[in-house]
Amino acid sequence: MRRLLPLLPLLLAAAPGAPAARAAGFDEFQVFDGRITQPGGFDLNLHLNFGRRGIREAGEGAPRNGALFTAEIGYVTAPWHEVALYLPVAREFSGDVFGGGFKLRNSFVVPGAADRPVAYGFDVELRHQPYRFTSADWGVTLRPIIDLRRGPWQLILNPAVEFPLGRDGPVFAPAVRGVLQVAEQHWIGLEHYMDFDRIDRPAKPGGQAHQLFATTDWKISERFALHLGLGHGLTRASDRWLGKVILSVDF
Template sequence: MSKLIPYPRILPAVAMALTTDLTHADISPVIQIFTGGLDGQGELTTSLHVNATPQGITRGSYVGEIMNGGGVRITPELSYGLLESLEGSLYLPVVTDEHGQWNVAGGIGRLTWVPIEAPDEGGWFLGTTWAFSDYNWKYSQATLNLNGGFTAGYDDDDWLFAINAFFNWGLNDRYQSSDAPGLEPAFAAKHYFGENLTLGLEYYGAIGPITHPEPIHLQSHTIFATVDWDEEDWSINFGIGRGMTSETDDWTIKTILFVPIGNY
């Protein structure tokens, strides 16, 4: 099993806000699969999420919207183990657009509860994670968003499989066409090579409101090839993603650096 401090999702997921008409993401400051691992009680960890879109969507769905295409997102995260099975996190997304202008996009708070953790010898895990985000209107059709759902999977010495099923509610969406939440599935399949190296695939989707999903060509689907490197006191995740539909950014590059700070 990996020593990696495991991840919450997002291209769309924990920190994402999705439209309810078009399913492309308004902003993607964090691109992760949540795999059931938590900080221990009293443990403080800092993470740095960086992702860039060298080729992607630049045309907004409303006047003044700033899209991912040509931009870079840098998001520091601070997480703390509140209990053995409960973790809280804060995120501060900083965004540059295709013209090189930098802005703080908003803030995100997250709570994760994992009542069933994979044992050291390998096994199943199950948990739930919920996030509340407050975004600048230039980056999200709804400035206030609630995102949450469940994560489940299997983790042993050779393989990691994880599935995330999240729902996103735009709490003050000016253009909302449906009160139903958007469905945002994600999946990871990874193979461990020794103590440090992990190779795998990550998938992220957004299909629109659960009551009437968008046609497939208007949905968002991205597949990442990923590399994870795990050391005793730090770990890193790197991935290159390819969008599969016209409502998905063509290419996305992401990296996440995890550094435990200590126990408090």
């Protein structure tokens, strides 16, 4: 697949986390830029997030701080379409391990996004996850993709809207990523993940989730890429120190 490739450390470390709040609904930290491989190609992304909670709100069996590992398997059906399956597994600090259901994402993109100064696309993501991860077991995310490039700079916008099925109303959860290419195969960047809660009843500033990450990316070879990130929450409803690693493999 496109973008960032992450490598999987063996360490499932855990760092202290802030108390979870309704708006703090992240269970994955990834910004989509609309680049996909050639039709007929598979890709595998291995995600590791650690030092954070994997749920929307505390209570009722909420997992403690720990690690979340996700295998993402993608297949490109056409120059403009990719389908990907996410299979998350969480590990609490106490050692408890449990599955996180699945996500199925369909990406519709402009062909040749990597060579365009302005590219765009659209994701439709269906998920089924237990209540330890989310406030509703079924949900749909609609994620526009806007990718702007100029010289070594890149700005990616994902103004996503999440629809928990059968509970609550739609949630506005945008993400933005700024990238600077510093060498032929090396990039640095900043990512900001936001959760404003329900569109019809947004949370007050202190109840919103805002996670800021400093990231670095390496293109290791034609098939392998590595993405590393260190993040910190900006509000009381956000997690504190977080780490993430993504190893991407194109087949």
